[in-house]
Amino acid sequence: MTQETKQLSEHAREEIDSWIKKYPEDQKQSAILAALREVQHENKGYLTPELMDAVAEYLDMPKIAVYEIASFYSMLETTKVGKHSISICTNISCMLSGSDEIVEYTEKKLGIKTGESTADGKFFLKQEEECLAACCGGPMMMVDHVYYENLTPEKIDKILDELD
């Protein structure tokens, strides 16, 4: 193992290996998205150049190719963000059911704008570009991969206050 891949935890390597197995032998790089997702998860929600380099080394890819992928996909963060990732859907169905007020309320509550993280590093209010496909329960949000539907300011308080 090289100095660089030592950055990856044993668990991350096992996870990546399990994905590598799903693809043809000479196409390890197919596991890149799964690898970055896992590494980001273990690093409290964001990627660093060092971690991306480690993944590049592990999957035998040019480093720049990993940077390209990490900076392209909106579910991958390449700068330091808060621990809990909050994505409020603002696409058409949610917007019609009042997502604007939910966004406004959450921004005020956390004291940050969408796209920012709280100073204590606890919350990250992510700019969600895409519809999260829960239109029948709008307005909705996703917090740490969990969906919460039919949101109201009270519900927001409860959900966020319960996070540690």
Add this chain to the structure above:
Amino acid sequence: MTDDKVTIEVDGKTLEARKGQMLIEVTDANDIYVPRFCYHEKLTVAANCRMCLVEVEKAPKPLPACATPVMEGMKVQTKSEYARNAQKSVMEFLLINHPLDCPICDQGGECELQDLAMGYGSDVSRYQEKKRVVQDKNIGPLVQTEMTRCIHCTRCVRFGEEIAGLRELGATGRSEYMEIGTYVEKSMVSELSGNVIDVCPVGALTSKPFRFSARTWEMSQQSGIAPHDGLGSNIHFHIKQDVVKRVVPAQNESINEVWISDRDRFSYEGLYSEQRLSSPMVKQDGKWKPVDWSVAFDMVSNNLKESVSADPKSIAALVSPSSSTEEAFLLQKIVRGLGSHNIDHRIHQGDFSDQENDPVYPWLGQDIAEIENLDAALLIGANPRKQQPLLNLRLRKAALKGAAISALNSIEYDFNYQLANNIVVSPLAMVGELAAILKALAEKTGKNQDLPGFINKIEINSTHRAIADQLVSVKTTSVLAGNAFSSHPEYSSLRFLASKIAELSSSTFGFLGEFANETGCWLTGAVPHRMVAGQHSAQIGLNAISMFENPLKTYLLFNIDPLCDTWNGSLAMNSLEQAESVIAFSAFRTPSLDKVATVYLPISIYAENEGSLINVQGTSQSFASCVSPQGEARPGWKVLRVLANHLQLEKFEYEDVTGLNKEVNDLIGNVSPNNKAQYREAVLNKPSDNAVARVTDTCMNSLDVLVRHAESLQQTQDISDGKVHLNQTLANKIGLENGASVLIEQSESSLNLDYAIDNRLPENTILIHAAHPDTAGLGAWYENVSIRKA
């Protein structure tokens, strides 16, 4: 009509095309212009700029000519209103985010966007919103970025991936925020990085050393030959007011295609170094004094005449293998005219014991362009990526097509293609390893006659067998000897074995060549044992090492820095210090010449010089003087001719370089090379246990006196660092910790040096770069050393 041809109609003209060809290739071949940015002949098709949209009959929308394969009966309009509208719309989009900074942009005047905006742009922009701005990163000393100007054609990205074999630039981010760059702050390290300047159609990537120094239309273009490797890449000088402002490649498909290495592109800066020698100088009472040419010539001819009357053999000359054929020819003619055969150009060679069997000149064994057709190759002591970058490009093409390229080296070099086998051993084990490959080959082919006796004792492993198998199982194969092969202390043994391997496997045996004009030097007799055209000399003079073993009376150094350019710098300096006169024909003042020379004769170099260079495939390429020499400097051939006249030597009445060139070509024109000589049988020396061996490597940007004076190249990582390199195991063994230095002892001297951990090295091997003034005085390039913590 054959099956693979189709007939199409473009703008009403009937054209014939190969099946599967892209439309743009056909229009280009028939002089029908289709605008484009992302399409590049040598790169894969990306079809992302959309500038080449054309109208194709029955197609529901305009199609990109670069990504539309031709089909039988296809009818295309490239200039119809429909096509023009599509092209104009694309242009409007491309200009949306492009800044209007053409007046301060280095690309101005040669910018593809500027040109096409003239043809396809609108006179007013409808775009009112904010323009995109990109923060620039520093990507090293050679390439300047101004990424706000980028139009995302991705030519530079594809160049890195497909040609240079090193992806350094990429497209990060998405949509509006997509940026071309390195993402992290990082210097480009590819030896071909400068080519992104040429492929960039706009001013996003430009030359950093050239920046803001001239407008393109103020410069004139003249042809030249790059003098830093055995290929002789074709170049153009861009000149303003008698000054070379930059160098760009000239297309020559049989040599450098359309690329050049960074070394060839930026070495012109050396011409304007403050260390240039601008007038003849003599040393009086230890002080250098500028003098007139006539004073200098009188002094030099008196020195030489004195030496001749004492003993002609007390004169020796060393000529740089970067010098022109004409210079090498005249210098050897003078030396031989004075009665001495002590002349050599083999400055990086350490073993001359089998020189009587030398071929007329060591050559590539094939044409440069044929390298890409190899099915298998064995590289010995070679790092072609850094030492012959454009030839490596061909090797890489072969490797990508599936050729099995194997390497045997003393340093684990970074190849930009997958090696089939890679053996990295101490220099002391090179002969043994090569013998093992030969033995495996003999077993495989059953041809085991005429092999050296020691081969029975050699043990072979699966790697040796794999290399042998690969060399015999395919058709076109080559055994290629690199720089570390020729400079190895057991060169003769390696050469015997390599040539046997080539013989047994029906491979061509080739030398990659290190300097620009080794061939010219061989052919003109700039060697102590051969005359012009490779004829054997009855008298054999002293070679590049033995001329320094006992101090002689007079030395002539042509384009040489005696400390940095020789295989054993301390030996050379020692004898030169004791010599009565050391005549330096040089373009630069260097500390070691200042110390040992007695006279400086300033010669012109590179773009200032005229003459010819003969490359590794035996092609002679002439070049004319493009700018005036600095100060009083004069072309070397003229200086030598005048010197010969002062010495009253006969037959030196050359009026111009063309006449001289003709005489040389008449003498050497019929010589054909052949590396398949009957070499002296190899000897196996048993390495002593636990000996630490030194290996020496010449970094690409420290090769010769011109590149060593090129400022920007000296800021790259490919230069000599003056440190001792050793691997972690050896460092642990001698107890090195952070910050300590090491004491290196070689037979002739010892030095206290900084060290660098370098795990490319095999066990018990240290690496010291050549051509560094701090370490060149250590002595021979290859020797056993003792190393300990200082």
